[in-house]
Amino acid sequence: MNKTLTTLLFVLLTYWSVAQSITVTGKVTDERGDVLVGASVVQRGSGNGTITDAGGTYSLNVLGPAAVLVVTYVGYSTIERAVGAGGTQDFQMENATVLNQVTVVGSRNLNRSSTDTPAPVDVIDIREVTTRQGQLDVNQLLQFAAPSFNSNRQTGSDGADHVDPASLRGLGPDQTLVLINGKRRHQSSLVNLFGSRGRGNTGTDLNAIPAAAIERIEILRDGASAQYGSDAIAGVINIVLKETVNQLSANVNAGIYQAKYRFDNKKFDGLNYNVNLNYGVAIAKKGFVNVTADYNFRDHTNRANTVSSEADLARRQYGDPKMGNAALYYNAKIPLGKNVQFYTFGGLNRRNGDAYAWTRFADDDRNIPSIYPNGFDPIITSKIDDRAVTGGFRGVWRSWDIDVSNTYGFNKFHFGVENSLNASFGPLSQTEFDAGGFQLGQNVSNLNVSRYYKNILQGLNVAFGAEYRTERYKIFAGERASYYNYDPAKAGGSQGFPGYSPSDVTNKSRSNVGAYLDLEADVTKNLLIDIAGRFENYSDFGSTVNGKLGLRYKITDALAARGSVSTGFRAPSLAQKYFNSTFTNFVNGQPVEVLLANNNSAVTQALGIPQLKQETSQNASLGLTYTPSARLSVTVDGYYVKVKDRVVLTGQFSDDDKEIGSLLRALRVGKAQFFTNALAYTTTKGLDVIVAHNMPLGAGRLSSTLAANFNWMELGPVNTVPKLAGKEDIYFDDRERRFVLSSAPPSKINLTLDYSVDKWSFMVRLIHFGEIRLTNWDYEQDVYAPKVQTDVTVNYKFTKNISLSLGASNLLNVYPDMSLPALTESGGAWDPVQMGSNGAFYFARLGFRF
Template sequence: MNKTFFTFIFTLVSCFCFAQSFKVSGRITDEKGDPLIGASVIEKGTSNGTTTDGNGAYTLSVSSASSVIVATYVGYNRIEKAISGSGEQNLVLENATVLNQVTVVGSRNLNRSSTDTPAPVDVIDIREITTKQGQLDVNQLLQFAAPSFNSNRQTGSDGADHVDPASLRGLGPDQTLVLINGKRRHQSSLVNLFGTRGRGNTGTDLNAIPAAAIERIEILRDGASAQYGSDAIAGVINIVLKETVNQLSANVNAGMYKAKYRYDDKQFDGLNYNANLNYGIKIANKGFLNVTADYNFRDHTNRANTVSSEADLARRQYGDPKINNAAVYYNAKVPIGTNFQVYSFGGLNKRKGDAYAWTRFADDERNIPSIYPNGFDPIIASTIDDRSFAFGVRGIWKGWDIDLSNTYGFNKFHFNVKNSLNRSLGPLSQTTFDAGGFQLGQNVNNLNVTKYYKTILQGLNLAFGAEYRTEQYKIFAGERASYYNYDPTYPGGSQGFPGYSPTDVTDRSRSNVGVYLDVEADVTKKFLVDAAVRYENYSDFGSTVNGKVGLRYKVTDAFSLRGTVSTGFRAPSLAQKYFNSTFTNFVNGTPVEVLLANNESAVTQALGIPKLKQETSQNASVGFTLAPASGLSVTVDGYYVKVKDRVVLTGQFSDEDEQIGDLLKQLRVGKAQFFTNALSYTTTKGIDVIVAHTTPLGVGRLSSTLAANFNWMELGPVNTSPKLAGKEDIYFDERERRFVLASAPPSKINLTLDYSVDKFSFMLRFIRFGEIKLANWDYELDVYKPRIQTDVTLNYKVSKNFSLSVGGSNIFNVYPDLSLPALTESGGAWDPVQMGSNGAFIFTRLGFRF
């Protein structure tokens, strides 16, 4: 089958035999006459294009002598020019003005492009990847587009089933800072707990932002706490919203998974579909309002049927949760005079989810046969409200670029439990419960000031600013029947997800203030130096100072060396400090009540657990960029990140423990665990490699990209309290260590081949996920060997206004290695690893543009 498949690809690429009829060439430079290396040159209305070489030169075969070419470069104004029969087109791109300046993460210099920064920055065109991928949400789009980014679909993980944890370079989800249009994005109120990557972390919900509202995503793969503040240990993701006007775009996407493991004879399940609209209008001369509406539906998948009999099952339902996700987002700028503008952006997201919990079989002591004669599968239903709004004014005053803004963000989880019961209520128990939930609010006031001095050295950029941030975290209780035990001889609370009780209720807040100074100097035309320092003070744990120095040296126009060193920090989230709950965990298939006690509880005090403190980091990176030939670019970056006092979720102490056993028995729980700075340090080393090539091939153009991340992590000794000395294996045991080590596969390699000719384009992609090892409940290693996923997409531009895409992700229906369901954290034959466990996904997409 593979031989036939590759023969088909070769035939498709090479079978066309007519040539495009006109060749145009020239140079792309900036206003100073310096070449812009890697600038994009595209024939308008087509996917036919190229990039400039080390001298800023390009050559492009276009369809006719009357074609229009479009030149773009990050940080510069776009140019469209009709070639009018001339084969030589030299274009000069101007620096973007204050009203249409392009944000580039990783540099405060408004004249700096992404390829000029001392640290690696990926710029991902969302329109390009959504056209050629089957994934519909931002997390999954990035999972298969950026090797250093990892996000796994969760199942059997309570709230994490509804929000996919995501991370950069194998670090924690809360160690990556997310920005929108350069402004800090609020985190989710959820703490990841069971069977998840990023266990014990609070991340950012990227899926609350519709892909249809995004122009591009910039990923800074480098520590940036000195530049942007807390959470930027692993890097920064900057989401840039659309600014298009007078153009209506709409997309309809649909797809299903091909089932391999099911009880019944169904061949497909997990229907996904998405519909979105985007439109922008002009305001005044250079202002705009761009609005996006988006709706995404995802149905359940079921991959529980992996064992020989029901007796060996842990769960009858195992797979993706059902999700209804709706969002409205906007982006707006309004000029005030010639030098100032008012801007605003943000949106609303509402998500409803149904996720299956572990099965209660008919003979389970937690079942009431008169209610469920065949047992039951509890459903954890979530309602997630997420909103964010930013308002600001920006302008130029006496040569200074000044940006003053306020950004507000809010995230709320409200849980309901369906198809359940409270065993202690007996046969009269209700089957639906309001289980309560939690929420997080964040407000940020931000001032950024920058000025570029052309006459100092070869250009010097001075930036400074301040930020004041407040946060508030709340836990609210569910109805009494969701958490109360009415008969001590039976377990109480709603089965599948016990509700939050009045003793869990929390209302906590904090504030912090930060100031920074950032200087970038082009010492010569070849040598760039960047230095930043930042001071922050938190109301709940004190002050921190961090710095960063970056260097970039252009050995030639085609070859540059770059590197950075920095320190970083991450303040423990309010959820990590104050979250507490009682839940049911399954150990070898046996239910156990577990108390997750907050940092100030009687249980943590009895064990002498210290107050949480900030994580600190030391970061270093070194690499090079190379453009050895026209259409070919290579970047290689090695990195080192050492995180001290890493906050994690401990292992579970039992009610037999001599220190807290009696206390746990009084609380009617079998085990307890906590958040603590348990790891003295983690050390992450890795290499990112990206090779991109574009060339004419036959009648069309072939673009090839090889992108790879290689990652190694080591864990240091365990920090324990004096009362727990000698219990390091419980405090942070082998299972917990393996969860941290499995935050990313040791390697992820992506090879993408994209061939376009006339109205057709064909994308073939191979993604290799490295081996993952997790410890099961018997403390044996479940080894998930390397896997290769194959994706194919065919796109046809029906007309100027319509395009059609069909394709498949994981077309050979590859799955991870099987494990024993009762021994995994999730209760399925796989924990959430590698490419996921749903199998092949077949999709189609129809795009409209007017």
Template sequence: MNTNVLAICWLLSATAFAQNIRGRVTDESTKSPLPGATIVVVGQQLGTTTNGEGDFSLKLTPGPYTLRISSIGFESLDQAVTVEASGTTTVNLALKPTQTSLSEVMVVGSRNLNRSVTDSPAPIDIIDVRQVTSKMGQLDVNQLLQFVAPSFNSNRQTGSDGADHVDPASLRGLGPDQTLVLINGKRQHQSSLVTLFGTRGRGNTGTDLNTIPAAAIERIEILRDGAAAQYGSDAIAGVINIVLKTSTNQLTANVNYGAYQAKYRFDNQKFDGGNLNVNANYGWRIGKTGFLNVTGDYNQRDHTNRANTPGIDSTLQRRQYGDSKITNSSFYANAQIPLTTNTNIYAFGGINARKGDAYAWTRAADSDRNIPSIYPDGFDPIITSKILDGTFAAGVRTNFRGWNVDFGNIFGSNRFDYGVKNTLNASMGPSSPREFNAGGFQLQQNVTGLHFTRFYKNTLQGLNIAFGSEFRYEDYKIFAGEEASYRAYDITKAAGSQGFPGFQPSNELNKSRTNLGLYVDGEIDITKAFMVGAAARYENYSDFGSTLNGKLSSRLTISPAFMLRGTLSTGFRAPSLAQTYFNSTITNFVGGQAVQVQIAQSGSAITQALGVPPLKQETSLNASLGFTSQLGSGFSLTVDAYYVRIKDRIVLTGQFSDDLPAISDALKALNVSRVQFFTNAISTRTRGIDIVLAHHTQLGNGRLNTSLGMNFNSLDTTSVNTNAKLKPYKDLYFDLREYYFVKASAPPSKMNLTIDYSINKWAFLLRFVRFGEVKLANWSYKSDELDIYKPKVTTDLSVSYRFTPQVGLSIGGSNILNVYPDMHRADLTESGGAWDPVQMGINGAYWFGKLNFRF
């Protein structure tokens, strides 16, 4: 009884002392109210949303609080407030707009910490990952960027060995290894995989963006400009900087599931490729300015199968053709610990473990590579992968006598282990195992950097000076598979595991190199309207020597609504260790004698016998010219034209056989029947233009954001660089198919129209993506029989609703009209299916649902 009385008295007392806090949330740029904005009291299960006039109210007991205000299409804001003991506390808040698709900011591309979007000399896109992933179906970083950024391209491949497990990606139609990837501004390591097959990234290494979970990312910044003079090797096409989350005192969690609508499937199964993703993110505050933010992410993706398409002879097709099955688990962390008011220790990184199953080409029942007693109906080998990827960075930032100093180290490792199952070694007969360990490779990288930056605000209108150095160590290994994965036990039969023959002991190696880079750059605002910048970078590699590159940039503000900008730079890309040292061997028997089919490493006895020089760096000349404009209330337009000339691009040649007269004796003397190799074979020229038009306005009681992004791109091969001995075989050195693979690294045009409307607790998104025509040469090797993939448009639609400030749901679809590329003859395409991996992909419509939680 007494307990009940005390409880009632406590409730009455709490109600009596509770005070109103009222406020209004507005759009900072237009000053208009924001209906449907979410206000959460950090650390408590309290919250509300704004009404149609942008107003809100809460009842809180007196004391200090932190309010977190968020609205789709705007940057979140944390606001400290104190509720007084009497009267009503009023607070007015303004949110900065973002874009669901693209918006311009100045983060990468300049070391001037005072540089803003309005005076950027180079085009930069920012993708707010939380805004995009909360509405659309794409879960991994590559697919997210594929449908958001017009200059970015990535397609999943099938029947392409390692490329089925690591999606190659590119900017502005250049190679995957010509884009530099940073995490929190630090150089990220590449994948250990060099792509040998498929129509994307052929002969290239690249960075595996999917090792970093989207749930750990705050935003992705894309610098669409050559920047090797600023950041070093690989930045010919541009730079992608991934910024990890720094939020604290908020738990966010997501449960996502989706599947593809299987329009083409021989067994009439209606859906496949189920994709489950579960993730959670939380941050703790450390001191006044420190934090620890952690993310756990699990993703399970099943196979799709688009084999046996109608109208195509089933005997000419693979029986399994579609996306690989992937299980991806990640843990990432980002931290900063304040030591003094001027000094912070930082650390970030994570680990990613991936297992994959990918379809290899079908072996028919009557094939000499089959053992009928094991597989009476033939078999479909499965190439498996175990990929372990890790990154760890740590350092200290301080201010020393006016200089901002950053001393840090980042270490990265990528290991790729191959396996093959549902297969056999035909030379072992009926006793053959059905599963093999096929070996693999590993790449490790360590970068230590010391950077200085200082801004002189009283020199003209501002002068920024930056200089520093980086020392990089890289190590590359190849390790052999088990003996049965490569050996021939019966010389009259095919050797090794079918689907993927294992690496042999003769392929094993452990190679390393070092690199020292020194740079200096400066930017000066001569007037408030006119800025010029210059950068220079010297690098010395232990394996091929030195390179010096420079960059000039400028910005001229004509009026508050119009600005011109441009850059001119030289660049380079060092050959990767994988391109330099990768080698593999397949043993065939001719007339009872073992002969080798090889991918020979640079500088080997074979390449020396053929007169092939060692690999050297690719070099480039980049130029861009553009403008930004405010066309009126809520309208913005950016247009940037670019030119990229690259000399000595590295490609993988076709196979040279020992029956070619000019080289027959050299190959036979080395007991090699066929050979191919990496070489600086071609020079290319790329011309293009990027256009981004954005508009935001108040529409009724809601907010409408619209953006149109377009990329037009043209790549031409200007020369093929052969040596004297191989000059008669120029068309084999870089053949018709390879020419079209390089040319089709990106569609010649890509357009993205996004319409995003939010009102109260609802949000609606409609997106159209148009992919331009792609042409590929097929196995017929005839220029008049190209596979032409005509322009296609995909349509994405989603509807989102917030039940409470803490719980929201999104449902929708990507490519909801179930559009596919044009079909072609499966026996002639590179991939062995009715489509190559072009444009929007081969899987059709994808339907999804997402539950998200914020506490």
């Protein structure tokens, strides 16, 4: 495969070397004819752009006469103009009646394009991506569009079956900050306990946001805590909602998986379909309201029947959960005067799911044969309510851009259990249970102020602001039969997922206040310097101060070097501090009751486990950008991230342990584990490479992208406590270490070729996933060798308003290597790694735009 990629790259570079483009030059001025320094000039639909120099002039190579230039400057109306034959294109900007800002994550300079930032930023056009991919939700779209992003669906992982954990650059799901329209998004209330990704982490549920509501996604691949606060250790994902008006967009999508490993003659399963509508209404001269309605359904897949005998079978049902996901989102801006606007956005999401838990076979002592003669497969159901709303005012006062806003977000996770029983109740046990759940509410108020001084140096942007955030986390109990033990000689609670008991009930809150200063200066025409600092104080663990220095130097008009150094932090989530539960784990296929004890429990206090504290990080990056023409861009960025005092979920201590054994026996649990700052540090080193090119070919045009991520992680020593000295291998054992090390493949390479001609377009994509190693229950390594997935899509435009896409993801039906189901964390022949274990997915998409 590596030879294939090398050959294809050589062919593409041969075409690129002879590529031609049009050079456009000109000047940007205001209404009085005064030059505007730092105005953004960008070729629409690409990352190709520049800014005006001290004389207000620019020079830009664009692709062909059909290219459209987009010129923006804070406080002025945006201008779009076709290039035509090239030559000179001057622009005179007019004062905006409302603000038209260019928001690019990673820079608070509103005139900065993504290609001008001192840190790498990926800009993903969702309309383009959804036309060419079969994936229907945001996590899976990004999994196959951004090499540094990784997300795999879990199975048999309790709540993680219903909320897909995701990671950036191989770090934890909770070490990536998510923004919507530049405002902090709330996290999920779920803490991941099982599975090969996100173990012990709380992340953000990206699938609560419908792809149909999104214009683009910006991914800042750099530490940014000094700019945006907690969680931004790995980077920032900014989701920009649509602003279109007077246009109705509608899409109908459907797809189904091909089952390679099913022996019941059922070759296809896991039906997926999605329908969505988007429409915007203009308000006054520059205002709008844009609304999206979206419904996404996916059915179960089953990949359990991979062994020859039931003795080797851990589960009769292994695969995707069934899920119904409905969302209603909006985005609005309303002008209130010449330089003031009110904006608001947000939405509602409701998800109902059911996922199979581990099988209780007929002879299992947790089964009651009179109820289930053949054993049973418990079903864990979920009702997830997610909602968020932001409202704010943005205006210009004496050249200062002022933005004040408030954002409220809420996530509630309510569990149910079906096709189950409480063995301790006996033959009269009910088979359905309300198991309780948890919820998280977050409110963020912030003030952002910025000003661009065009006459200081070659342009200076000053930004400062403050933020106040409150959070509240609750656990609520299930019905009595879901958790109670009626007969001490038998297992109590609902099988598959014991409910939360009154002793688990939690109601905790905290607050924090933060302030930042960000200075970004074009010191010379070629040198950009960005300096940022941030102070935050948390009510539960104190204060932290972080800083960042970023540089970008233009060696030539085509070649630039960029880099940054920074410190960062992540506050432990309230779920990590206060989550408390008793659940059933399967070790070598045998059920064991496990207590997950919170920071204030009798178990953690008996052991002297300290209160959780914040993770801190040291980040560094260095890269090159090369744009010799409008047709070719190359970026290479290396990075280094050291995270100290990393919060993880410990290994499990048994009831025969001399320190806490008697305590566990009194609680009727076989094992206990907890959250601690167990790892002294983790060190991640990596490299991101992106090569993008487009060119005329025959009667059409070929666009090609090679995007790759390589990363290497090392784990430091284990931080333990005096009472557990010498037990580091239990405190954080090899299984837990491998879960952290395997947060992402060591390499992920995406080669995409997209050819358009007349009404047709054709896409071929090859995705290479590197080797993954996990430790199984026998404490031997399961090796998932490198694999390549092949995707193809054909799109045809019947008219300018109607199009049809047909295609296949994983066309060659490739799976990860198999393991023994009884020994994996998931109970299937594969843990959730690489491209997943569902196989080929065939899809159709019909799009309308009027």
